[in-house]
């Protein structure tokens with residue numbers, strides 16, 4: 001029933017012991033007897049990490065069935081990787097790969113349709129860029145999807161048949177021709193993704209784009225008691241590739257699964273120059289200011305329905321043009337229909353001072369990714385207008401504006417999913433040195449920030465009496481060169 005941890009360095013506290021009773025933190029500095037006593041031998045005990053935006057199932061997919069192209073440095077290497085994978089597939093079977101990034105390729109360009117035809121003459125293939133907003137395909141893939149040079153662009157997307165690229169919602173056109181993953185496929189991927197996050201010290205994570213079959217997989221796993229960490233989902237309302245809108249989900253609450261939020265994509269990504277800016281990007285093949293995915297009134301109507309039904313809204317919004325649109329809608333919702341529900345903005349890449357102030361005044365939680373500053377920096381340097389670089393993922397400005405910041409990895413957009421590395425980038429790798437934040441701020445954003453983003457800070461995110469005993473044990477504090485995850489513990493696992 002009770003476990004006493006002694007000889008611990010407790011994050012944010014001066015005591016050296018903590019008593020856990022029935023999975024809850026019961027007392028600090030306890031000196032009596034417990035059912036079980038564990039000597040931590042000076043290890044650091046922190047609240048479990050919370051990755052507030054990570055595509056859990058895709059992380060699992062890349063660890064099981066999808067070909068991983070992240071980190072590949074040249075097109076010939078990329079073609080070799082495809083050929084090797086093709087050896088394991090039947091003729092005609094789809095090959096799905098993910099993770100290329102033209103800015104990291106020596107050739108500084110995506111693979112072409114005709115090149116992919118040579119590499120894969122008998123298999124349809126789809127290669128998703130690391131951002132998941134741009135995709136390269138071969139001719140067989142286009143044929144099976146019924147796409148040719150005369151196919152018009154779908155709303156919110158573009159088909160570039162000649163070079164073989166699909167942008168934004170155009171993905172949906174090709175996905176229709178691909179075999180649909182089953183709920184069992186999703187379950188396998190979710191488990192693989194959760195296992196990996198748990199190894200990184202995560203006790204809670206948010207999957208930021210969940211459709212109905214994926215949601216079913218999460219519910220199945222939660223009800224069978226199989227989820228290795230807690231999961232919060234942002235349920236997607238408008239999938240790529242069409243005008244269909246999924247109905248609002250049933251709210252669902254379980255100690256390991258929270259379904260009370262919906263997700264919208266309002267623009268593209270910064271690394272591929274598709275986030276919507278007020279000025280043109282640099283170095284794009286054609287002049288571009290990115291793509292707004294929604295007409296403002298349509299987005300307002302969709303959000304209003306969720307807002308009135310009591311759902312939290314999380315919106316992918318990166319460019320300044322998008323932040324103006326989305327914060328404007330949030331402001332209307334809060335003014336017309338006041339509520340205690342805190343809406344979120346995912347990424348929040350390029351806010352100007354007015355966006356920062358408005359987000360703060362509305363109580364909006366922001367969910368940026370410090371690790372982008374390392375892995376996608378070459379893209380930011382290449383595509384961002386000079387005047388925007390200093391404010392790109394500027395965590396210092398966000399905290400100084402009084403915003404609640406929940407840090408996250410957005411894996412597998414980046415290869416580096418380790419939270420300890422995310423903390424280091426937040427502390428040391430801002431676009432300018434003055435954008436960096438402190439160790440305490442970074443840890444807070446990866447613990448309490450995540451709990452606040454889910455409106456569950458009464459249960460998670462700090463070491464306080466009454467909160468769940470979800471812990472991560474570390475050999476040294478994060479950012480120390482020898483810092484290692486020793487153990488991840490969830491409240492339910494304390495012996496009873």
Ligand SMILES: [Zn+2]
Pocket residue numbers: 053055208410413
């Ligand atoms: Zn994402």
